[in-house]
Amino acid sequence: MAHHGDHADTHADHDDHDHKPSGFFDRWFCGTNHKDIGTLYLLFSLLMFFIGGSMALVIRAELFQPGLQLVEPDFFNQMTTMHALVMIFGAVMPAFVGLANWMIPMMIGAPDMALPRMNNWSFWIMPFAFTLLLSTLFMDGGGPAGGWTLYPPLSIQGGNNVAFVIFAVHMMGISSIMGAINIIATILNMRAPGLDLLKMPVFVWTWLITAFLLIAVMPVLAGSVTMLLTDKYFGTSFFNAAGGGDPVMFQHIFWFFGHPEVYIMILPAFGVASEIIPTFARKPLFGYQAMVYATASIAFLSFIVWAHHMFTVGMPLGGQIFFMYATMLIAIPTGVKVFNWVATMWRGSMTFETPMLFAIAFVVLFTIGGFSGLMLAIVPADFQYHDTYFVVAHFHYVLVTGAIFSIMAAVYYWLPKWTGRMYNETLGKVHFWLSTITVNMLFFPQHFLGLAGMPRRIPDYNVAFADFNMISSIGGFAFGLSQLLFAWLIIDTCFLKRGAKATSGVWEGAKGLEWTLPSPAPYHSFSTPPKIDDSVLAHGDVSH
Amino acid sequence: MAAQSSGAYYIPHGSAWPILGSVALFFVMGGAASLVNGDHTFGMIKFGVGMALLLIMLFGWFGTVIKESVSGIYNHQVDVSFRMGMVWFIFSEVMFFAAFFGSLFYARMLSVPWLGGEGDGFATNAILHPGYEAVWPTNGPGNVGGAFETIPAWGLPLLNTMILLTSGLTITMAHWALKVGQRTALVWWMAATVALGALFLYFQATEYIHAYHALGLTLGSGVYGSTFFMLTGFHGMHVTLGTIMLLVILFRCMSGHFTKENHFGFEAVAWYWHFVDVVWLGLFVFVYVL
Numbered sequence: 001m002a003h004h005g006d007h008a009d010t011h012a013d014h015d016d017h018d019h020k021p022s023g024f025f026d027r028w029f030c031g032t033n034h035k036d037i038g039t040l041y042l043l044f045s046l047l048m049f050f051i052g053g054s055m056a057l058v059i060r061a062e063l064f065q066p067g068l069q070l071v072e073p074d075f076f077n078q079m080t081t082m083h084a085l086v087m088i089f090g091a092v093m094p095a096f097v098g099l100a101n102w103m104i105p106m107m108i109g110a111p112d113m114a115l116p117r118m119n120n121w122s123f124w125i126m127p128f129a130f131t132l133l134l135s136t137l138f139m140d141g142g143g144p145a146g147g148w149t150l151y152p153p154l155s156i157q158g159g160n161n162v163a164f165v166i167f168a169v170h171m172m173g174i175s176s177i178m179g180a181i182n183i184i185a186t187i188l189n190m191r192a193p194g195l196d197l198l199k200m201p202v203f204v205w206t207w208l209i210t211a212f213l214l215i216a217v218m219p220v221l222a223g224s225v226t227m228l229l230t231d232k233y234f235g236t237s238f239f240n241a242a243g244g245g246d247p248v249m250f251q252h253i254f255w256f257f258g259h260p261e262v263y264i265m266i267l268p269a270f271g272v273a274s275e276i277i278p279t280f281a282r283k284p285l286f287g288y289q290a291m292v293y294a295t296a297s298i299a300f301l302s303f304i305v306w307a308h309h310m311f312t313v314g315m316p317l318g319g320q321i322f323f324m325y326a327t328m329l330i331a332i333p334t335g336v337k338v339f340n341w342v343a344t345m346w347r348g349s350m351t352f353e354t355p356m357l358f359a360i361a362f363v364v365l366f367t368i369g370g371f372s373g374l375m376l377a378i379v380p381a382d383f384q385y386h387d388t389y390f391v392v393a394h395f396h397y398v399l400v401t402g403a404i405f406s407i408m409a410a411v412y413y414w415l416p417k418w419t420g421r422m423y424n425e426t427l428g429k430v431h432f433w434l435s436t437i438t439v440n441m442l443f444f445p446q447h448f449l450g451l452a453g454m455p456r457r458i459p460d461y462n463v464a465f466a467d468f469n470m471i472s473s474i475g476g477f478a479f480g481l482s483q484l485l486f487a488w489l490i491i492d493t494c495f496l497k498r499g500a501k502a503t504s505g506v507w508e509g510a511k512g513l514e515w516t517l518p519s520p521a522p523y524h525s526f527s528t529p530p531k532i533d534d535s536v537l538a539h540g541d542v543s544h
Numbered sequence: 545m546a547a548q549s550s551g552a553y554y555i556p557h558g559s560a561w562p563i564l565g566s567v568a569l570f571f572v573m574g575g576a577a578s579l580v581n582g583d584h585t586f587g588m589i590k591f592g593v594g595m596a597l598l599l600i601m602l603f604g605w606f607g608t609v610i611k612e613s614v615s616g617i618y619n620h621q622v623d624v625s626f627r628m629g630m631v632w633f634i635f636s637e638v639m640f641f642a643a644f645f646g647s648l649f650y651a652r653m654l655s656v657p658w659l660g661g662e663g664d665g666f667a668t669n670a671i672l673h674p675g676y677e678a679v680w681p682t683n684g685p686g687n688v689g690g691a692f693e694t695i696p697a698w699g700l701p702l703l704n705t706m707i708l709l710t711s712g713l714t715i716t717m718a719h720w721a722l723k724v725g726q727r728t729a730l731v732w733w734m735a736a737t738v739a740l741g742a743l744f745l746y747f748q749a750t751e752y753i754h755a756y757h758a759l760g761l762t763l764g765s766g767v768y769g770s771t772f773f774m775l776t777g778f779h780g781m782h783v784t785l786g787t788i789m790l791l792v793i794l795f796r797c798m799s800g801h802f803t804k805e806n807h808f809g810f811e812a813v814a815w816y817w818h819f820v821d822v823v824w825l826g827l828f829v830f831v832y833v834l
Contacts, residue, residue, distance in 0.1 A: 111555055
């Protein structure tokens with residue numbers, strides 16, 4: 001199996017020519033190369049993005065008009081549940097891991113990830129985990145329908161799918177933990193000499209902290225779903241009041257994972273924005289160290305705010321007050337970040353290529369999501385907003401125009417480095433404007449719906465909500481279709497290679513080690529550690 | 545702390561073990577899901593195939609790494625990466641146990657007192673569970689699983705505490721022997737550690753049998769039984785795994801795989817063993833004594 005070690009001791013001097021494995025199977029299934037594995041992650045994520053998106057369109061189609069039209073309510077519930085699981089664990093997280101795989105070794109002057117074989121395993125668990133998860137849709141009784149948060153007792157009253165979902169989540173957890181361990185080991189152990197921690201690009205910093213969060217909370221998720229499993233199948237009473245347990249206990253354990261999970265999906269997005277904005281503003285990042293400390297503060301706070309997801313479930317007043325104020329505190333480091341992005345652009349010589357457009361839209365629209373989050377943090381207000389479309393609008397602003405927009409920005413930004421070809425800038429801009437207009441049409445009216453009292457996760461609604469729902473659904477289909485353009489742009493650039501050849505710098509204002517490599521980057525990024533010179537770093541000379 | 549300064553990097557060649565491991569996990573997990581759903585034949589086939597593939601993968605992958613390590617192609621940087629990998633893996637294990645310790649504390653400090661009428665739970669107690677008093681241990685107002693007795697801390701659990709603590713000492717002695725190059729002492733101290741691990745497991749199994757047959761204490765004995773068996777059970781699984789790992793290291797010591805300077809495999813297992821030890825101390829205090 002482990003075939004001969006032809007480049008077992010890949011050495012500086014004979015690494016200049018690519019040592020790509022020759023066979024298709026060897027390269028894509030048994031490979032150890034961070035770029036190949038990064039590509040696999042990104043393609044997998046794109047596939048899941050379209051699968052999860054199709055489920056969202058089922059939801060929006062049903063909600064186009066009041067009344068029950070297209071699907072059974074139970075299937076509607078399966079769609080809301082699966083859409084979330086697929087998008088969170090299948091689309092957003094693997095996309096960021098893919099970006100980490102591609103970019104971190106190049107940004108820190110390393111040849112590859114620290115543990116390349118484990119890297120391959122981390123990826124290859126994912127397709128199998130999602131096969132297990134998606135297979136539940138075809139079982140008797142269908143897929144999980146109790147919401148992605150899997151609250152008992154509802155979640156364990158499902159049919160056979162319960163066990164499959166739980167074991168699929170275990171597999172995703174194993175994958176995430178191994179991926180995170182690899183990223184930490186890479187960042188701490190593989191940096192080129194002279195690239196001190198406080199000289200690392202912010203994207204690398206955000207991933208270091210994200211990886212720590214992953215290792216801290218994915219095992220807690222594993223523990224919580226294990227308790228669900230034993231409660232359903234082995235007679236334990238963790239979440240059964242008759243036996244002295246408490247269903248609310250699940251919510252506490254779940255959100256101890258779930259809230260840091262939210263930051264796992266947004267911190268790397270902060271990193272992406274912090275790379276792109278200085279490039280197109282042609283100025284060093286404003287407040288580099290403040291960015292790093294703000295990221296760390298957000299990560300710390302993410303561990304002590306979990307119960308703001310469950311204000312209405314009942315908890316002591318002291319708990320509500322604590323979690324309300326702790327949640328509001330997050331606005332401070334987040335505000336520092338938004339301020340720094342804006343200050344970076346202030347008086348810059350800005351140009352608006354597609355990555356910059358997405359990055360600016362990210363800053364504006366993510367901030368809207370942040371503000372609605374601040375509203376939700378207020379306990380008495382949350383009693384009104386909880387489980388309404390206001391919450392749906394909030395987290396979609398954070399996740400779609402936040403996380404997903406940053407992923408798209410990152411793809412446009414680094415695609416020329418990956419492929420050696422420029423993408424079609426006109427089509428890129430069309431994709432941006434279509435996405436930005438339609439995504440607001442999709443999610444902005446949901447704020448109004450939620451404030452007016454429309455509950456989430458229900459396939460029917462009061463006729464009073466009809467107009468906004470129709471606008472939202474039209475926006476949803478338009479947004480979904482716009483993404484086909486994104487897929488086409490990727491095919492066009494990666495496979496048809498019709499764009500102009502990219503230079504090594506690609507963007508006029510781009511700074512950082514990855515831009516010192518040719519485009520496309522060589523198979524093993526740096527075979528000898530590069531010299532670190534402050535002038536090539538995106539944040540200029542950081543004094544510390 | 546930054547990376548090495550020499551120009552040489554080590555990158556392992558490709559390997560089919562990871563993809564085989566993924567296929568194995570798919571079958572193990574899918575098989576387990578079918579089994580708990582009562583689909584015994586199909587579930588057992590999937591689970592069996594998966595476990596077999598998993599064992600092959602573990603033997604193959606570890607075998608490859610051991611061969612590469614012994615042949616001396618790993619450099620210092622690879623060693624550091626491995627160390628970081630093991631440290632963060634153990635941290636993830638700590639967090640896994642934290643979830644179950646958290647559920648124990650939640651039940652004892654919050655949910656059981658609430659069911660007994662404390663604070664906001666007054667009406668719940670008066671209307672839904674009249675007469676239920678918050679005590680620990682408990683199987684809840686529904687008397688789930690029937691009457692049971694608990695295992696006294698100062699019998700077998702105390703003995704097991706001594707055994708595990710002693711094993712922590714013996715493995716340290718083994719490490720010391722390894723560092724000064726005394727192979728015979730190393731092997732004997734390792735053998736003693738394996739024996740103590742096995743002895744712990746034997747007593748733990750005895751305790752479980754006693755609990756199920758004589759005390760009426762089962763996994764289904766309300767929240768006490770749930771937290772008791774899940775915490776001690778997952779710990780026991782980790783001791784089992786740790787003992788197997790120790791046994792492998794014992795054989796590797798006998799084959800002379802380790803040198804005074806270079807024995808990360810030994811150290812990784814020693815770290816793991818100490819981790820299992822510390823978890824037990826937590827269990828002894830919070831599950832058995834308090």
